[in-house]
Amino acid sequence: MKLHQLRYFQEVCRQHSITKAAEELHISQPAVSAAIRELEEEFGLKLFKRSHKKLILTTEGSYFSLEVEELLQRAKQIADDMNRLQKKNTSIRVGLPTMIEALETPMLALFHKEHPEIRLELHHGTSLSLRKALQDGRIDIAIVSGKDTASDTMVASAMRKIEIVYCVNRNHPHAQEKKLSLAQIAEYDLVEIENGQHFRETILERFHMERCTPRIQWSTTQLYTKLQLIRSGVAGGFLYRALADREPDLVPISLEPPLSYEIEMLWQKNAAENETIRTFLDFARKHDVIQGSDGTDKG
Structure with a gap:
């Protein structure tokens, strides 16, 4: 008993015809007939009988049909589970x-x-x-x-270990500076990623150590928004040096003393x-x- 035989049997049950089952399965009629014959020979039982030009299940065939439904459902479930495992792996x-x-x-x-x-x-x-x-x-x-x-x-x-730098656009008053203290940066508006980000907490801790208060006027969850606000000159902001160097419209300025992450x-x-x-x-x-x-x- 093979899965393909069970699938062919199930389709003949649905169509009441070997010819129509073959068309639905896109295989040859002899292949379907052979599968049904092999099942009947294996069990020594007739699974179908002909009535008014239709194939209908015998008593034994009806019992087998119920078992086949469960077997094919279980086979599909196993195949789906294995596919999920394959994707996970x-x-x-x-x-x-x-x-x-x-x-x-x-x-x-x-x-x-x-x-x-x-x-x-x-x-x-x-x-x-x-x-x-x-x-x-x-x-x-x-x-x-x-x-x-x-x-x-x-x-x-x-x-x-990477450097954290203060970034501004090219028209910012500090755009020509090589280094800035946090006291100097505290005079201007800032945009930072919202609370809960360790990056922001690191910067706020340094401001606290320097005994100055940052003017965080903008908060966002999106890095893209932060970059746009810095580019537009609305606010300055802190970025990784490696990230800031990829942005041609931004001017990265080192902190004095330096801050790393x-x-x-x-x-x-x-x-x-x-x-x-x-x-x-x-x-x-x-x-x-x-x-x-x-x-x-x-x-």
Whole structure:
């Protein structure tokens, strides 16, 4: 008894005709007839009888029809489950905050170029919420702010230490400056990503240490909006140096004293058992995004 025989039998039941069943299945009539004959020979029972030029089920055929419906439904469910598992095994859920996503997009694009068979699902949130999502198994990789936050269940590897710069448009009064103190920056309007972002918290902490209050007149959840406001001259804003250097209309200015930011990659300790995630981690080591086969920090 084979699945294709059961499917052919089911269609003959629906059409009451081998000819019509063959047309519906887009196969030859002899193939359908052979499948029904093989089933009847296997069981030693007649499954159909002819009545008024139609095929109708025998008593035994009616019983078999009910069993076939359940078997085919179960087979479909198994096939759907296996397809879902196959998709899960060939995709990676990567969590990134808004600012870090903009910074790391080239790296993710390179991974896709080298491994087009693996699908990347990008998840967004704060560094704190993404760490929780990783711990709960809702994402596979987290690229977040911080340094050396490995735990009993997670591996942490430093990716880079980058400079935070103050950005303005080319007509801003400070556009010719190479360095600025936060006291000087506090005289002008700022646009920043909304509360809950570690990047913003880092900047506010520095303002607090310098005993000055920033004029954050604009808040947004979108990096694109922040960039547009800075370009227009409505406000200045803080960006990663590597991100600011990609924007020809912006002028990045270093802080005095300098301010830097740590970015790290996190994953579950047992993640390397998954071949797809292991491929991503091997790629990251190959391109010096992270170092060490054990996920140790770059230092």
